[in-house]
Amino acid sequence: xxxxxxxxxxxxxxxxxxxxxxxxxxxxxxxxxxxxxxxxxxxxxxxxxxxxxxxxxxxxxxxxxxxxxxxxxxxxxxxxxxxxxxxxxxxxxxxxxxxxxxxxxxxxxxxxxxxxxxxxxxxxxxxxxxxxxxxxxxxxxxxxxxxxxxxxxxxxxxxxxxxxxxxxxxxxxxxxxxxxxxxxxxxxxxxxxxxxxxxxxxxxxxxxxxxxxxxxxxxxxxxxxxxxxxxxxxxxxxxxxxxxxxxxxxxxxxxxxxxxxxxxxxxxxxxxxxxxxxxxxxxxxxxxxxxxxxxxxxxxxxxxxxxxxxxxxxxxxxxxxxxxxxxxxxxxxxxxxxxxxxxxxxxxxxxxxxxxxxxxxxxxxxxxxxxxxxxxxxxxxxxxx
Numbered sequence: 001x002x003x004x005x006x007x008x009x010x011x012x013x014x015x016x017x018x019x020x021x022x023x024x025x026x027x028x029x030x031x032x033x034x035x036x037x038x039x040x041x042x043x044x045x046x047x048x049x050x051x052x053x054x055x056x057x058x059x060x061x062x063x064x065x066x067x068x069x070x071x072x073x074x075x076x077x078x079x080x081x082x083x084x085x086x087x088x089x090x091x092x093x094x095x096x097x098x099x100x101x102x103x104x105x106x107x108x109x110x111x112x113x114x115x116x117x118x119x120x121x122x123x124x125x126x127x128x129x130x131x132x133x134x135x136x137x138x139x140x141x142x143x144x145x146x147x148x149x150x151x152x153x154x155x156x157x158x159x160x161x162x163x164x165x166x167x168x169x170x171x172x173x174x175x176x177x178x179x180x181x182x183x184x185x186x187x188x189x190x191x192x193x194x195x196x197x198x199x200x201x202x203x204x205x206x207x208x209x210x211x212x213x214x215x216x217x218x219x220x221x222x223x224x225x226x227x228x229x230x231x232x233x234x235x236x237x238x239x240x241x242x243x244x245x246x247x248x249x250x251x252x253x254x255x256x257x258x259x260x261x262x263x264x265x266x267x268x269x270x271x272x273x274x275x276x277x278x279x280x281x282x283x284x285x286x287x288x289x290x291x292x293x294x295x296x297x298x299x300x301x302x303x304x305x306x307x308x309x310x311x312x313x314x315x316x317x318x319x320x321x322x323x324x325x326x327x328x329x330x331x332x333x334x335x336x337x338x339x340x341x342x343x344x345x346x347x348x349x350x351x352x353x354x355x356x357x358x359x360x361x362x363x364x365x366x367x368x369x370x371x372x373x374x375x376x377x378x379x380x381x382x383x384x385x
Contacts, residue, residue: 026069029071029324030073031100031101031103031320032076032077032094032101032102032103032104033049033077033103034077034087035049035079035080035104036079036081037077039082040231041082041106043261044261044312046307047309047311047312049316050305051301051317051320052316052317052320053077054317055320056073056320059321060073064324066332076097078093080105080114082107082109082110087110087113090105090114091113094123095121100123101335102118103319103320105130106130106312107130107177108130108179109177111125111127111135112134115140116140119143122339123335124323126146127146128318128319129145129311130145131147131149131183131280132182133149133182134182136149136361137360140361141343142335143361144342145361145362146281146315148281148366148367149280150179150186151186152368154186154189154190155187155193156278156368156384157276157278158186158187158188158189158191158192158194159191160278160370161190161225165252167196167224167250169222169224169225171200171201171221172184172187172188172202172228173201173228173229173230174203175203175205175231176204177230179231183253184227184229200217200218200221200223206231211242212245215238215242218247219246224249226252227253228252229254230253231256232257232258232261232265235253235262235266237265237266238251239274240266240269243269251270253277255280258311259310259311261310262275262277263373263375264376273373275373276372277371281314281352281367282380290353293351297351298314314351314352315352323342326338326339326341326345343361344357365385366385368383369382370384
């Protein structure tokens with residue numbers, strides 16, 4: 001028995017078939033992202049992840065083609081809890097998922113062990129925030145970062161403590177993580193090279209909340225500057241307890257404490273201009289074009305996520321875009337084919353400035369931005385290169 005189908009039905013079926021064929025021809029590119037989205041610094045991890053999501057959405061809205069095929073970018077986001085073992089497990093999961101590239105991890109302590117896993121798999125990894133020098137000095141061709149390292153960060157802060165803040169009696173505290181110890185050691189070198197006087201070095205950990213013993217001990221040294229190598233979740237309570245115990249000293253740290261959340265974590269104990277920190281990156285506000293680019297990003301980010309940028313989201317965004325740009329130029333999303341192009345990245349205009357990599361995978365001419373706080377607002381002091 002024959003059935004007559006309306007022409008409209010046949011036309012619709014043909015369109016559906018064509019659409020299915022077109023969809024099948026699209027290329028899916030998986031970008032992995034890893035950061036601590038649980039635990040004490042989850043606010044920083046979520047900031048990073050949102051930067052990645054924004055980049056993925058913008059790439060898909062743009063309609064990127066690679067090798068003549070339209071690309072659909074997908075984000076595979078993992079939580080490493082700022083824990084090296086969890087970070088390694090997350091890295092292996094992304095490798096098993098056959099991601100085309102990875103942006104992350106946030107911490108040096110997770111980025112360094114994960115980097116070997118990505119290297120063994122031949123998958124490019126760009127960290128938006130890991131500053132420990134070791135990260136790019138292991139001989140891995142797959143490892144890159146878009147921020148300056150601790151040699152620049154810690155050394156500049158050490159020099160600033162002596163030359164600009166006129167520190168006479170400086171105490172260092174670090175949290176024994178790869179990041180905290182690394183930046184503290186470079187800070188000490190910077191202080192000594194500038195003729196400064198160190199009167200003590202104390203240790204804590206990245207989950208500590210009670211610093212009474214440390215602060216009581218350092219109080220006897222009468223420091224005028226306390227430098228902390230670690231993250232804002234520990235720095236905030238430390239600042240609060242310093243005030244409670246009568247230690248009136250400038251408080252310094254690297255990018256790990258230089259967040260929008262620090263004043264809240266300190267419970268209102270921060271005095272104006274008391275805290276001086278440095279972001280491993282940043283845009284010179286005197287450069288009108290660069291400032292507008294960053295300001296526009298922050299407005300767009302706030303509208304999309306109803307949250308202010310903490311620190312690293314713009315660097316994550318740029319890292320995703322650098323990966324995509326290398327794939328487009330190489331005409332391939334195959335890591336083996338686009339990796340050589342990625343390594344030669346030069347003159348990429350990102351939200352955070354011009355991005356180019358040296359032979360180790362470090363960013364060339366990386367900026368460093370000095371900040372202080374007035375109330376709950378970060379106030380830029382200077383951009384150093």
